[in-house]
Amino acid sequence: MIFECPEKSSFNLRLNLKDDQGNDLSPVNELSWWVGRPREDEPIIPKTEVQNPEHDSVITIPAEANICDGRRDEERFVIVRVKSGVHLKHKQFDYVVTNLELVPYEEE
Numbered sequence: 001m002i003f004e005c006p007e008k009s010s011f012n013l014r015l016n017l018k019d020d021q022g023n024d025l026s027p028v029n030e031l032s033w034w035v036g037r038p039r040e041d042e043p044i045i046p047k048t049e050v051q052n053p054e055h056d057s058v059i060t061i062p063a064e065a066n067i068c069d070g071r072r073d074e075e076r077f078v079i080v081r082v083k084s085g086v087h088l089k090h091k092q093f094d095y096v097v098t099n100l101e102l103v104p105y106e107e108e
Contacts, residue, residue, distance in 0.1 A: 002094045002095060002096060003095050003096075004073075004095065004096050004097075004098050005061075005066050005076075005095055005096070005097055005098065006066075006097075006098050006100065007066055007067060007068050007097050007098060007099055007100040008063050008066060008067055008100065009063055009066055010060055010061060010062050010063045010066070011060070011061050012058050012059070012060050012061075013033075013058070013059050013060075013061060013078060013080075013093065014056070014057075014058050015031075015055075015056070015057045015058070015059065015080065016055065016056055017055040017056070017057075017082060017084075018055070019084075024055040024056070025055045025082070025084050026055060026084070027084055027085065028053040028054055028055055028057075028082060028083075028084055029053075029083045029084055029085065030049070030053065030081070030082065030083035031049070031050040031053030031057055031080070031081070031082050031083075032047050032048060032049045032050065032080075032081045033047070033048055033050070033059050033078055033079060033080045033081065034046055034047045034048060034078070034079055035061060035065040035076060035077070035078050035079075036076070036077055036079065037074065037075065037076060037077075038075050038077065044064075044065045044076070045061070045062065045064075045065045047081075053082075059078075059080070061078060066097045067097075068097055068099040068100075068101075070099075071099060071101045071102065072099055072102070073096050073097060073098050073099050073102065074096070074097045074099070075094065075095075075096055075097075076094070076095050076096070076097055077092050077093060077094045077095070078092070078093045078095070079091070079092055079093075080092075080093065
């Protein structure tokens with residue numbers, strides 16, 4: 001599912017981590033995330049470790065990750081990396097940054 005985020009806005013991404021049986025994931029040994037753009041190697045926000053991760057953690061994507069370079073909407077993704085015991089899983093969450101230059105403001 002792709003959602004939209006207004007340019008220069010932060011947002012929270014709520015994680016509800018489950019195991020294969022649908023139970024709350026335990027233990028959550030490591031949880032990290034980063035933000036990137038499709039087809040670019042360098043992340044916008046580098047890998048960030050969550051301190052004391054739990055199965056119902058919330059990560060905040062900062063506003064500086066959501067600034068458009070040009071005059072059009074831009075795609076972004078958040079990669080979440082979770083380690084539980086010997087298991088390691090990555091999940092990608094896609095979103096679109098709505099460029100403020102394109103927002104139809106009322107004229108005075």
